[in-house]
Amino acid sequence: MNGRKGVRRKGAARRRGGSVAVYPGSFDPVTNGHLDIITRGLAVFDAVIIAILVNPQKHPLFTVEERVALIREAYKGEARVRVDTFSGLLVDYAERVGASVIVRGLRAVSDFEYEFQMALMNRRLDPNIETVFMAPADGYSYVSSRLVKEVFQLGGDVSALVPKLVERRLREKYGKAAR
Numbered sequence: 001m002n003g004r005k006g007v008r009r010k011g012a013a014r015r016r017g018g019s020v021a022v023y024p025g026s027f028d029p030v031t032n033g034h035l036d037i038i039t040r041g042l043a044v045f046d047a048v049i050i051a052i053l054v055n056p057q058k059h060p061l062f063t064v065e066e067r068v069a070l071i072r073e074a075y076k077g078e079a080r081v082r083v084d085t086f087s088g089l090l091v092d093y094a095e096r097v098g099a100s101v102i103v104r105g106l107r108a109v110s111d112f113e114y115e116f117q118m119a120l121m122n123r124r125l126d127p128n129i130e131t132v133f134m135a136p137a138d139g140y141s142y143v144s145s146r147l148v149k150e151v152f153q154l155g156g157d158v159s160a161l162v163p164k165l166v167e168r169r170l171r172e173k174y175g176k177a178a179r
């Protein structure tokens with residue numbers, strides 16, 4: 001017990017004394033805004049697990065394997081970053097991997113309602129796991145995977161918004177018509 005009513009602290013990471021955070025999402029594809037949040041997460045937590053949701057109901061542009069590979073490439077050599085996939089409840093995944101924290105980026109007030117709802121639902125499902133919101137650098141406050149795909153497809157320049165490799169893969173996906 002940590003003294004807070006109703007909150008029991010348990011789990012592998014906490015027993016080991018290291019702080020492990022899960023950063024979940026679709027990452028279709030990863031953007032510089034995501035990378036900014038991961039970097040901020042690494043400044044606060046000992047390890048960050050980037051957990052890509054496997055959702056058969058969605059039709060992503062990049063397969064789960066491609067998304068894993070793109071993020072792994074961005075963090076090659078960074079031992080404190082792990083890239084993984086999950087299905088089912090996020091809190092169950094977090095418990096399984098010994099993470100006590102869920103990290104989510106908050107770009108704007110418009111994100112807040114959905115994020116707050118998820119944080120409270122996750123807390124209800126598992127009071128041992130805390131959600132931490134992080135604000136990205138203001139230059140990324142308008143960046144989303146959805147807009148990156150749309151802008152790229154329509155010929156706009158996304159080079160400052162995604163890693164180089166993602167831009168290359170977008171070109172391969174959309175063919176020569178896009179930039």
Ligand code: PNS
Nearest residue numbers: 024025026053088089090091118121122
């Ligand atoms: O980047 P996204 O698509 O906004 O991420 C959403 C994600 C993956 C964090 C959310 O859909 C999720 O956690 N899904 C797992 C299923 C789950 O636990 N649902 C209840 C959460 S309140």
